[in-house]
Amino acid sequence: MAQIPLSSQPSRSRIILFSLVAATIIWLFNELNKDGYTLRVQYPINLTYNDSLYIPITPLPKSVSATLTGNGWMLLRKSLSFTVSPVQYPILNPLATQTLNPAALTAIMHEQVKDVRISNVMLDVNRLDFEERMIKTTVLRVDSAGLQLSPRFVVSSFINLRPTTVTFDGPTSLVSDIADTILVRVPAQKIRGNYDEELPIRYPQSPLLKASTDRVFVSFEVAELFGNIPQTPPPPTEEKTTPTPKPKSDGKKSKKK
Secondary structure: OOOOOHHHHHHHHHHHHHHHHHHHHHHHHHHHOOOOEEEEEEEEEEEEOOOOOEEEOOOOOOEEEEEEEEOHHHHHHHHOHHHOOOEEEEOOOHHHOOOOOHHHHHHHHHHHOOOEEEEEEEEOOOOOOEEEEEEEEEEEEEOHHHOOEOOOEEEOOOOEEEOOEEEEEEEHHHHOOOOOEEEEOOOOOOEOOOEEEEEEOOOOOOOOOEEOOOEEEEEEOEEEOOOOOOOOOOOOOOOOOOOOOOOOOOOOOOOOO
16 A cells, blocks of 8 residues: 655645635535524714713713624624624613613614614613813912011012813813812922922813813012011001090170170
8 A cells, every 4th residue: 555755745734724724614604604593792882962961970871782693794794893883872862761671772874874773772871961061261370378488588479370271071060169269378488589480270170170281381480589578567546635624614604894
């Protein structure tokens, strides 16, 4: 019996492996072309609302769990969330909407998702919490009473700020608590030279609150006083004077001659 040369054995192994792979691909293609497959998937969803008037204060659901039934190829494509468009679910009155309606969501999915049948729609997160959106502009001022200057040094110019205001955008419950004026504190101590620094603006921090800026440039000039510093004289004291007593009248009228 003739033996296969050793040099030809690897080539034969590659041919057998290639044949198995080709047969598997052909079988897979035939199976995926069939209908009646069922697949449980996380389908992307996008909640639409008037974001110029309302803002969600809790995370919105990004997907729903649904059972899809249909062609194998179609189910494979639907299972890949990056290849399908999210279902658009409109919220007309966010302040009055606290949950999503599964029946309404199923009907919307039937309208927007084609080529498959949808059933058993379930939400992992079904709690909605919206607030009215609020925009407020606050004035910035330097806490001049808290400036720490070296002895004999004074501020000799206007205190400049850039910018002079900051605008906040967020839920009403957060924005309404922000003061109309925010004091900017200068942390430097024993200042004896012209000041020009970028300082943070202190306000309640929240991922739901957006500010037009969180820092402000503060600058002013400082001068040293020479010679004796005049002291403010004390206010003059009023001298108490004793009123001159009026002569007492004896009650008799003088007679005319």
